[in-house]
Structures are given as C-alpha cells and as structure tokens.
Amino acid sequence: MVEVRVATADDAMAMARAHVRSWQAGYRGLIAADYLDGLRPAEWARRYSFDPERSGRHTLVAVDGDVLCGHVTFGGSRDDELADSAEVWALYVDPPRWGTGISSALMLAACASLAKAGHEHAFLWVLSTNVRARRFYERMGWTADGCERTDVIGGTTVDEVRYVTSLGRHP
Numbered sequence: 001m002v003e004v005r006v007a008t009a010d011d012a013m014a015m016a017r018a019h020v021r022s023w024q025a026g027y028r029g030l031i032a033a034d035y036l037d038g039l040r041p042a043e044w045a046r047r048y049s050f051d052p053e054r055s056g057r058h059t060l061v062a063v064d065g066d067v068l069c070g071h072v073t074f075g076g077s078r079d080d081e082l083a084d085s086a087e088v089w090a091l092y093v094d095p096p097r098w099g100t101g102i103s104s105a106l107m108l109a110a111c112a113s114l115a116k117a118g119h120e121h122a123f124l125w126v127l128s129t130n131v132r133a134r135r136f137y138e139r140m141g142w143t144a145d146g147c148e149r150t151d152v153i154g155g156t157t158v159d160e161v162r163y164v165t166s167l168g169r170h171p
C-alpha cells in the first residue's frame, strides 16, 4: 500500500536517489547525457530543505512500506507577477513506479494542501519537450497558460512552458 506523507530529513538520501533516477530517465534525450550521468544523489540530498517555515516549500513523499517512490515539492510561486500564487516546484517519481498512480496521488495531495492553505490556482513549469509529463499534467486538469521561458540546465538551453490549474477542483 502506497502512502503519501510529509517528508523529513531522514528521507533525504532515498529521495535524492529516486530524484536522480527520475531525472536520468525522464530527461534523457532532452538535456545533455554527460550532465545526467554525472548527477550525484549525495549532493542533491544536501540541498533539500525540510523546514517549510524557513524555505516556504513543502515536500510530500510517496512510500511503499519502507521504499520511497517519489516526491512532490510545492509552495509560493517563484514568478514575480504571481507573488501570491502557488507553484508545484517539483514532481519526481522513480521510473519503475511510473504508470502506477503514484504520480497522481502525489499531485492530488499537493493540490489539496495548497487549496487548504487558501490558494485558488497553482502554476508549474515543465520542459516543452517533456511529452510524458505534459500529458500527465493535462490529464490531471492542468492547461498551458501561454507563458514560456528559456532556461539552461546542465549546459543545454531548454524551452519551458507554464501550466495552471484551478484548485477549486481539489476540495
């Protein structure tokens, strides 16, 4: 039985291992292979914050017994013009668990938490070429809002598109 719960500092290393595997599979062919192959979970684990009071970010993890399968991070928007809005910052699921419903369980829990905090909408950014994630978001009721930006990830210039959802549908 998969459970979604609040992440703690003790989850950092397992979270980082699944996170790196998710990048390496999900972004293969979308950003530089050398960069993906060089990702080190221990470095990522050190960068996480598990203190929402300090970081403004909340992280939930999906666990199957004692196996951590993925995480979602959310909080206030990083976009200046959306200062009072919510953003889903990250959703990363271990590749063997793709297509199992874990991703939707994490997303629904994040949206429910943001709705409970009083937000009406949430935004997220996704690589324009990330077809699988875009289809997932669209099926979950998110739509591209027409906003686009360029970023550089691991030396690759990438286009990103912004999605929005109404949290009214997540009571």
Ligand SMILES: CC(C)(COP(=O)(O)OP(=O)(O)OC[C@H]1O[C@@H](n2cnc3c(N)ncnc32)[C@H](O)[C@@H]1OP(=O)(O)O)[C@@H](O)C(=O)NCCC(=O)NCCS
Pocket (backbone or CB within 6 Å): 022, 023, 025, 026, 027, 090, 091, 092, 093, 094, 097, 098, 099, 100, 101, 102, 103, 104, 125, 126, 127, 130, 131, 132, 133, 135, 136, 139
């Ligand atoms: C994005 C992610 C969370 C989605 O979770 P998931 O469990 O894979 O999602 P699902 O399998 O339920 O749905 C994915 C959709 O892509 C489709 N799909 C499956 N394989 C695919 C492929 N190789 N290429 C394109 N689409 C594919 C599925 O059929 C489904 O579409 P549908 O609803 O139209 O049937 C997960 O794949 C992941 O962690 N990816 C890597 C990290 C990532 O990209 N995170 C998002 C960053 S913004």
